Amino acid sequence: MQFFLDSLRSAFLLIREMDPELLTIVGVSLKVSMSSTALAALFGIPVGFAVAMARFPGRRGVITVFNTLLAVPTVVIGLFVYTFISRRGILGSLDLLYTQKAIIIGQTLLVLPIVATFTISALSRIDTRYRKAALTLGANTWQTAVLVLREARYGIGAAVVAAFGRAIAEIGVAMMLGGNARGFTRTMTTAMALEYDKGEFVLAVALGVVLLSISLAVNIILNLCQGRLEK
Amino acid sequence: MQFFLDSLRSAFLLIREMDPELLTIVGVSLKVSMSSTALAALFGIPVGFAVAMARFPGRRGVITVFNTLLAVPTVVIGLFVYTFISRRGILGSLDLLYTQKAIIIGQTLLVLPIVATFTISALSRIDTRYRKAALTLGANTWQTAVLVLREARYGIGAAVVAAFGRAIAEIGVAMMLGGNARGFTRTMTTAMALEYDKGEFVLAVALGVVLLSISLAVNIILNLCQGRLEK
Amino acid sequence: MLFVGRHIRKTFGQRRVLDLERFALEPGRIHGLLGPNGAGKTTLLHILSFLDRPTSGTLFYDGQPVDFQSQNQLRRLRREVILVDQHPILFTTSVEANVGYGLKVRGVPKTKRRRLVEQSLELVGMRKFLQARAWRLSGGETQRVALARALACSPRVLCLDEPTASVDVEHQIALERIVQDIHAETGMTIILCTHDQRLAAKLVQNTLYLFDGRASRSLYENVFSGQVLTGEDGVSQCQLGANLSLPVSCDDATHLKISLNPKALELLEGAAEPHPDSRYWPGRITQISDAGKHIRFQVDVGLPINVLYKKATPELDKWWIGRETVLRIPSRAVHIL
């Protein structure tokens, strides 16, 4: 128990002192995971929508593939992206490896299936009458999509929140593609992994507590936004 | 591209040769992640149900907390469980650390919020009329719960599939609590991480391909089960 | 008394949609819960079937106050009262499983259950849909299956919310019959919400008329909304149709609901000497029907207006379909709701 108390107090100290290094790390973490969540939402929601609404042969197959992609390990994504952006890869000349952009690319791929799958699941529960009501009132495909997505907003919101949680909490991609370079690509999670490697368990958990506080704050903000939407 | 071809062919070789070590690893991975998914479903679905159905002050707060828990990094869970089950911890005498049980405990904690959050999201979309219909027909709380969960089965199915995906693809907990001991607690992901650390990228991705094939197989089976349910 | 309500109120947000000082429903009768859209009928039915709690007030069932906090008590009570919803929802299983659900949770064994299910489906004419997928049924089919689902449990009280809204003519008649028969055979208490005046007239023994969440003494006939206009002479008139108006004394509202007591109205032959206290609207008889001790005339004066005369009234049969008449509306017939 002492251990947790120590960790909590250390976390508190870290936050109170506004340690500049910690601030950088938090900044990188937030920037990277928010960007990748946003990108994943940008691509994942339309994809999920298309799969949920369209009726084509092999549709269930596509859903199964998405479900499978939920199980892609970070190492595979890391190596996949690595192969493209490493110096020997096709995009090597862009010098992306060990930058924040690389992490964003990897995390986007990682959380895209989460957004897509849960968008599909949220939409498939929406009564088809919403769609038909919009269509009969003259809405075009795009307007209908907007309407149906609006009706499914809680489910899709949950998907995006889950994607954000996954992105901010994941280590593999950040480590492999970001490289945990101090001041550049060190995120909360890679920092934790480092402290853990060093045997500084207290500091590792303290960083974890900070991470959770931040993601709690983000969630509260999202929740407030949702509350306003509901009115 | 050569790299991917190599990886695919290696994966193929691995599978064809039925490498006994690979079989052990696959067995451990499946056993551990299925157990933890099952446990998480066992606890997470009722919890999600309770939160979704009950109306109490601070309910939104609880949901926000669950959303936040989606962002718990594996290092934190790993250390948390570690503190309890290490030799110095309260449960040290049970000798759980570096066993498959330890991984199961950690992964259960990891995926529990996923199951709970998406159960909540799936249920909150279910028309309250289903619940009222069951109640007026004389169902007790338990029977009503079963009925409502049945109506939400796709959403909850998606939650469980996502939880399984997360469990089988995660590295941190398996590494920290299982210890990646060859022949005992080495899972597909820790084996991949190891090969990656060694610089054997081809083997790492080959293992990833095997993992994805397995999880594809699991998903196809689940899908067939769901198809039968639908009738 | 089966149900007694004291100060039952229900508020949604700012709006109070139910506000009943006192009401009492006798057991073993067919109660009609009538009133315009949004009067709070569905809301009250949900409270009476213990699915919703009132915001305040006490509901007595069988003389005992209902504790809406106690899940145990509620569960026990719900076994006695079944609600068939306005837009009933069927579970995504077969029709058989739907209708058998109430029996299953009551622990009725399988073979008996099957028999009861078939019986109730037979009653509503849906027997051949036994194996159909319930959630795909058409509007009227759904409504009939939902009724069968409630009937299968033989509850003590049956709350029916618009049971015939999308049901076809043949089955409207059939349902009417079923309700009557079951009531006669088992003495089941039935609480019926409906906008179908014929059905209400035929079945209902006691009426609770709701208006704007409050109990009202109106008979729920001849209810119209009108606009209040104040003329040059300072007298307020309530404009009902294109050229129909009634003097009203209430002048703080711009819109009113008015009900004309059908028993206080009179059919006259041609223009009589005008009485200052009355209005005279010319019209034509469009329908004559049997209303128990009364005969109901429907007069088209621009709006269809019902007039009730005792059957014994002499010379009633001169009012044949299509006959021109003048409707006399004495001011005591006019109720402002």
Place this chain on the structure above:
Amino acid sequence: MLFVGRHIRKTFGQRRVLDLERFALEPGRIHGLLGPNGAGKTTLLHILSFLDRPTSGTLFYDGQPVDFQSQNQLRRLRREVILVDQHPILFTTSVEANVGYGLKVRGVPKTKRRRLVEQSLELVGMRKFLQARAWRLSGGETQRVALARALACSPRVLCLDEPTASVDVEHQIALERIVQDIHAETGMTIILCTHDQRLAAKLVQNTLYLFDGRASRSLYENVFSGQVLTGEDGVSQCQLGANLSLPVSCDDATHLKISLNPKALELLEGAAEPHPDSRYWPGRITQISDAGKHIRFQVDVGLPINVLYKKATPELDKWWIGRETVLRIPSRAVHIL
């Protein structure tokens, strides 16, 4: 012709729920789509409003065959035809946003939109709910807002699926009026599904009667299901009510639907000399009403049966409410559906 259908079929799984050889709907009229539950009315309306495609067959709109593959064409056509669903769904926004939706997607500017929204809400008597949360409205309120939402767009064709099912009496009358007025003013084509015979009688100009997915010539009056029993004499009888039966020639079915042509029925005073080709059922007059050129009598013979007489028929007024009569059913009046 506005709509022409050729071999329109719709199958769900194994079941063919719609099978129309040919039908044609003229523009500018009020068409009634009548038939019992499950006849396929809603299914047909969804096809006519281009929301669902027939399994086979060709639908012509304005002389052009409709290509149900072409989203572009469908979108264009849907702008002309609006369906108000049987259980309409309102979006989870305000009533105003709901009613304005069709206008918004048509690009109507905000101020104009607001005016039109208020106008249509006024029409259905829901103006004061402008800011209410649409998905919380009561059954009848929902239905009225859904109608307003369709009316706001002034479509060329309006498909109404049971528009008055949960609407209160006052607004039933009002809606009837609205439909009539709009039709008269704008010549809008209206396709109306309803089980309300009064509404149908009042509004409908052309009737398409559906039975079991097929067009039928019946008038959708006096439709009853009966059980076929074969007596000792080998003659099949269709048992309708408790003690009503009709001889039928079809003997391969155990259940039948029968319709009695109300114009072929006759009211007799006391038992006349029995005609071998007829059945005689004693009963009582319960309702008399105006049906355009006819007068409709409702006779209670155990089942309520409608009889139509030309208004000009002499001595009709002897059939006063409550009067005992004998209903003659000539075999030509009996149609097996």
Place this chain on the structure above:
Amino acid sequence: QDKVLKMSTTTSTQASGLLDVLLPAFKKDTGISVKVIAKGTGAAIRDGQDGNVDVIFVHAKNREQAFVEEGYGTKRYAVMHNDFVIIGPNGDPAGIKGMSDAQKALENIADAGAPFISRGDDSGTHTKEQILWKSSDVALEEITKTIVKKGSKTELTFVQPAQEGDTWYFSIGQGMGKTITFAEEKQAYTMADRGTYLKYKLGRDAGLDLTVLCEGDEDLYNPYGVIPVNPDRYPHVQYDLAKQFAQWLVSERGQSLIANYKLLGKQLFYPDAMPNVN
């Protein structure tokens, strides 16, 4: 314009805290900041082979030499070494306490069937361990995996003591710190670098329930080298900065910093370029 040098290194250099002393000093002297990517030895070398970094700083002498020979690196600068120790439970069931012959100690452990934790991750430590096993008289088994590289099959092999009956040899494929933790948990023997060991023994409140049982053998030396990536192969690498860094490390300034770096009062690294620097 900031000069940033990219370096791949093993986790041990980073975790020991040495880089936290060296890099700020280097920046002060030259204005060059170093972007450190710490990973397993294999992966770190791989980074150099792929041209993703400008310089590598690792400890696996044979592979470093191969790296230079194959033309990936220009030159190996011998920077420093530390040493390995064999640690085990205080009870010492294999009776190796005080031995200085590592090979002998391992043989004893094998004979006693006492649990031994191997890093098993192809790291410098693991490589060293395998060399020791190979030179011992313990029966070994060779484990081979076939994979495809550049379209043709390649075999990967490593050795470990043959297991018959009870398993006592655990290969866990993890970093040093985790291996020590694992060993403590199982009360097993393991081979560790002294830096990490000290850190776990003295740097934490809870301490470590394992002690050094065998140390001082020349075979247990663990040399670190730094190699700039060859600009002929990867023209984009910042060879000048890399060379500057390597030369700075082997200069008196770098070497003395290394010699004076102390963790909890103990010296961890011994300079190799100038062994006698103070």
